[in-house]
Each structure stands twice: as structure tokens, then as C-alpha cells.
Amino acid sequence: MDPVAKDFSNEQIDLASLPKYESVAFSSVSSKYLIKMNIQTGIFMLVLTIALGVFWFFQLNYIQSGIIFGFVFVAFIFRFWNNYKLLQSLGYAIREKDIIYKRGFIFSKTTVIPFNRVQHASISRGIWDKLLGISSLNIFTAGGGASDISIPGLEPDKAVQLKEAIALKISNDES
Structure with missing residues (x-):
């Protein structure tokens, strides 16, 4: 028999004794990061608004323009809410x-x-x-x-x- 194999052991670890990462006190990032995310969101929404203006320029009817505007507005609100919640989770x-x-x-x-x-x-x-x-x-x-x-x-x-x-x-x- 190989002498190394004789000394080998592979005991099972008690999972309850492992350290829990959930109990660690996490440090948060700067609130200035929320400002950065909101600036990026604002630029993105500005591009969407310009696209809406282009659609309106090509004379989409009011219903189509309203649907597009509604979508942009909902996306705008959701993005800012998402940025706020994301900052809290980091x-x-x-x-x-x-x-x-x-x-x-x-x-x-x-x-x-x-x-x-x-x-x-x-x-x-x-x-x-x-x-x-x-x-x-x-x-x-x-x-x-x-x-x-x-x-x-x-x-x-x-x-x-x-x-x-x-x-x-x-x-x-x-x-």
C-alpha cells in the first residue's frame, strides 16, 4: 500500500460550523453614486424623449404618441426608483x-x-x-x-x- 494513501483523510465538515457571510456588517457605498446613476438615467431618458419627438415630427397620431409617451414616462419613473433601490442593496x-x-x-x-x-x-x-x-x-x-x-x-x-x-x-x- 502507498504510504501517502495511508495518511490520507477526507473528513466531512459540519456545515453549521462554517462562518456565515450573512452575519457580516456590510459597508455601503457613497450616496454620490446615486447621483451618477441618476445622471446616466437622465441622459438615457433625454435620448428617449428626443426619439419621441422624432416620432411626433413624422406625424404619428395622438394615440400612438400618447402610448409612446406613457411608456417613456413609466420607464423614467422605474429607472429612478431602480437606482435608489440598487444603491441601498450595494x-x-x-x-x-x-x-x-x-x-x-x-x-x-x-x-x-x-x-x-x-x-x-x-x-x-x-x-x-x-x-x-x-x-x-x-x-x-x-x-x-x-x-x-x-x-x-x-x-x-x-x-x-x-x-x-x-x-x-x-x-x-x-x-
Whole structure:
């Protein structure tokens, strides 16, 4: 018999003893992120309104114009409500061995990334981010694009602090 096989064990883990990510206190993102989402929604709705004007210019009857306007108005209200609810659902937490990111309110998704799977982290800032004073922290993993996360709406100094904490954690795991 192989001596390595003799020392092998694979005991079952008690699932009740595993740590619960639900009990973690999540940090929320900046409320400035809601302003960014609302600006983007406003631009999108402006394009829809211009499209409605084009339809009206080509002399659609009042019923068709009313239906289109009603659709645009409902979409407009829903998008702003969606932005507000989305901001409330965003959260992140860093634990000793992993980082957790949750998002979504209708379809919620929580991603837990162990630090030994993180390859690197970066900070990005678009035009609206710079104007509003927020940043996004992007965390890239060895699992590919499906397991990468981007935490939007962070204060720039908080994003740098988190990036440095992650860099420290992954460099400690490598040594």
C-alpha cells in the first residue's frame, strides 16, 4: 500500500460550523453614486424623449404618441426608483481571509472572493466619477471575468485604502 494513501483523510465538515457571510456588517457605498446613476438615467431618458419627438415630427397620431409617451414616462419613473433601490442593496466587507460584495434587490448576488484567488486590484474613475468625487475598486481573480468584482461609488481615499489592504493581504498569502 502507498504510504501517502495511508495518511490520507477526507473528513466531512459540519456545515453549521462554517462562518456565515450573512452575519457580516456590510459597508455601503457613497450616496454620490446615486447621483451618477441618476445622471446616466437622465441622459438615457433625454435620448428617449428626443426619439419621441422624432416620432411626433413624422406625424404619428395622438394615440400612438400618447402610448409612446406613457411608456417613456413609466420607464423614467422605474429607472429612478431602480437606482435608489440598487444603491441601498450595494455593500462590501473585508474579512480576515476574503472580501464580500453584494448587490441587487430583485435578483440579489453575493460574491465571496478568498484573498488567495485575487490576482490584483485597481481603481478606476470615469468622467462622472471625477466630477462627483467617487471611484470604483476593481478586483481581478484567477477565476476569470465571471468572478471579478467592481465596487462602485467609493470615496477615493477609501478605494485606495481598500486596494492597499488587498495588496497587503495577497502579498502576505504569497510569502
